Amino acid sequence: MKIEAWSAAAVRHSNLDPHWHYAGRDVPELPGLRLAFRSGQVVGEGYAPFLPHLDATPEALQSAGRSIAGALLGADLADLDGCLERLGPFARTRNAARSAAEMAMLDLAARSADISVAQLLGGTPRPLEVLRIIPVKPPDRMAEIAGSLVAKGYRALKLKATGKLEEDVARIAAVRAAAGPDVTLTVDANQAYDADGASRLETALRPYAIWSLEQPVSARDRSALARVRKTSKARIEADEGLFDREDLETLLAAVGADGISLKLARSGGLLASRDMALRAAGQNVYARLGTAFGGPLVTLATATLAGLCPVTGPAECAEFTHFDDQEHVWPLIRDGFLIAPEGSGFGQERVVPWTAPWNG
Numbered sequence: 001m002k003i004e005a006w007s008a009a010a011v012r013h014s015n016l017d018p019h020w021h022y023a024g025r026d027v028p029e030l031p032g033l034r035l036a037f038r039s040g041q042v043v044g045e046g047y048a049p050f051l052p053h054l055d056a057t058p059e060a061l062q063s064a065g066r067s068i069a070g071a072l073l074g075a076d077l078a079d080l081d082g083c084l085e086r087l088g089p090f091a092r093t094r095n096a097a098r099s100a101a102e103m104a105m106l107d108l109a110a111r112s113a114d115i116s117v118a119q120l121l122g123g124t125p126r127p128l129e130v131l132r133i134i135p136v137k138p139p140d141r142m143a144e145i146a147g148s149l150v151a152k153g154y155r156a157l158k159l160k161a162t163g164k165l166e167e168d169v170a171r172i173a174a175v176r177a178a179a180g181p182d183v184t185l186t187v188d189a190n191q192a193y194d195a196d197g198a199s200r201l202e203t204a205l206r207p208y209a210i211w212s213l214e215q216p217v218s219a220r221d222r223s224a225l226a227r228v229r230k231t232s233k234a235r236i237e238a239d240e241g242l243f244d245r246e247d248l249e250t251l252l253a254a255v256g257a258d259g260i261s262l263k264l265a266r267s268g269g270l271l272a273s274r275d276m277a278l279r280a281a282g283q284n285v286y287a288r289l290g291t292a293f294g295g296p297l298v299t300l301a302t303a304t305l306a307g308l309c310p311v312t313g314p315a316e317c318a319e320f321t322h323f324d325d326q327e328h329v330w331p332l333i334r335d336g337f338l339i340a341p342e343g344s345g346f347g348q349e350r351v352v353p354w355t356a357p358w359n360g
Contacts, residue, residue: 005038005360006069013323031058033065035104044108047297048100048265064097077109095268102269107345123307125340131156131314139174146175153335156184156314163192176208188214195224215239222254261290277309289315295325300346
């Protein structure tokens with residue numbers, strides 16, 4: 001079967017919490033790109049959010065997506081390697097669009113064969129423990145959110161650090177008190193500290209038994225990350241700056257982290273993320289599923305990695321609950337675990353048919 005047509009649509013998901021503060025900025029809404037490929041009556045979909053560190057504008061994301069999608073017109077779905085070659089090279093300014101196109105292509109290929117994408121690629125879908133992110137708010141409000149999430153069955157929470165030591169510790173202490181001793185807590189500083197400050201933060205957080213401290217220093221300074229890791233009792237995780245295999249090799253050479261965070265839009269797709277996870281595992285560095293930012297499409301594609309490569313720790317695969325994607329059915333989360341859907345492709349279900357115009 002061949003790709004007979006492609007379609008692209010710009011989307012904007014409103015944040016159900018308009019005061020959501022994430023990675024140093026407010027995110028009241030999320031622009032993005034939705035791509036689709038069609039073969040006969042079968043449609044495969046992909047999605048990528050607009051992220052300022054990848055694309056200059058949402059329009060640049062749309063343009064790159066249309067260009068990549070057009071290159072796959074006529075591709076033979078039975079020739080997976082040939083389809084992947086048509087996606088073109090990896091580059092920071094095209095990786096998000098590339099990941100959306102790869103997602104749509106894999107979804108279509110698996111749906112055409114009536115199997116899951118995990119099975120198409122030789123893996124097995126499995127339930128996945130979910131890590132819920134609590135945005136930066138006053139300590140009492142964060143504690144209230146934590147208590148609510150734990151009451152719903154979540155056993156892993158992620159908190160943001162802002163670079164203000166006393167305030168960061170106060171928020172994390174409040175959440176630990178509300179969540180109880182058995183809930184996994186991770187902390188993400190989004191590069192807010194220098195090496196000395198990050199070490200002070202990690203030391204101050206030891207009474208609260210955090211599972212990991214993510215990217216506490218500049219992603220450009222691998223040696224600083226390594227210095228923090230040498231004295232840390234918590235796992236030190238690298239996130240920002242891991243755009244490609246070369247970035248990963250630099251991190252591994254610096255012995256800079258215990259683990260890495262995987263993100264499809266940043267690395268250029270599911271298969272590139274899988275390769276990074278396998279390479280890291282070969283150096284005894286774990287890989288964890290980082291934020292699947294957007295609706296159900298990117299959530300389920302990210303979760304698919306758990307059936308394809310070694311991943312460790314809870315996964316950030318519930319952020320679809322913040323956005324008003326009214327075109328897809330939400331994935332099932334039960335007792336804090338994302339349940340792999342039984343359908344073909346990535347398993348996403350549409351509420352309404354695809355309506356954007358087709359090309360080809």
